[in-house]
Amino acid sequence: MSEGSAEKLRLDKWLWYARFFKTRSLAAAIVAGGGVRINGTPASKRSTMITPGNVLTFAKDDHIRVIQIDACGTRRGPAPEAQALYTDLSPPERASADKTPHNPAFDGKGRPTKKDRRQLDLSKARHLE
Numbered sequence: 001m002s003e004g005s006a007e008k009l010r011l012d013k014w015l016w017y018a019r020f021f022k023t024r025s026l027a028a029a030i031v032a033g034g035g036v037r038i039n040g041t042p043a044s045k046r047s048t049m050i051t052p053g054n055v056l057t058f059a060k061d062d063h064i065r066v067i068q069i070d071a072c073g074t075r076r077g078p079a080p081e082a083q084a085l086y087t088d089l090s091p092p093e094r095a096s097a098d099k100t101p102h103n104p105a106f107d108g109k110g111r112p113t114k115k116d117r118r119q120l121d122l123s124k125a126r127h128l129e
Helices: 011-017 024-032 079-083 114-128
Strands: 036-038 041-043 055-060 063-069 086-088
Touching: 011 024, 011 036, 011 055
Parallel strands: none
Antiparallel strands: 036 041, 036 055, 055 063, 063 086
């Protein structure tokens, strides 16, 4: 591998190396759909070459990610190695009411004990009287 090729890498390959997408074909589909911007310019080709210093903007799950590329990488390695490839410039996620669990908790303690359940049943019975 020559020195010049180590400085550039395909966009879909880098997104896969950095573990933003589970498969390279999924990363390629996101890029081809126009879902990734490089330094503010939409990228439509998955073969677009990126270099360290570029800033990527794309939607991941339910929020927008803003990522500065620090290194190109040579393989899809473990998560700590992948996290060393970039700096996350995204604003921190807001704690919203939408992220509450779908199963209600009992006084924030999780599942009620048998004693708590009996007291709850008694209070419901008294309320109905």
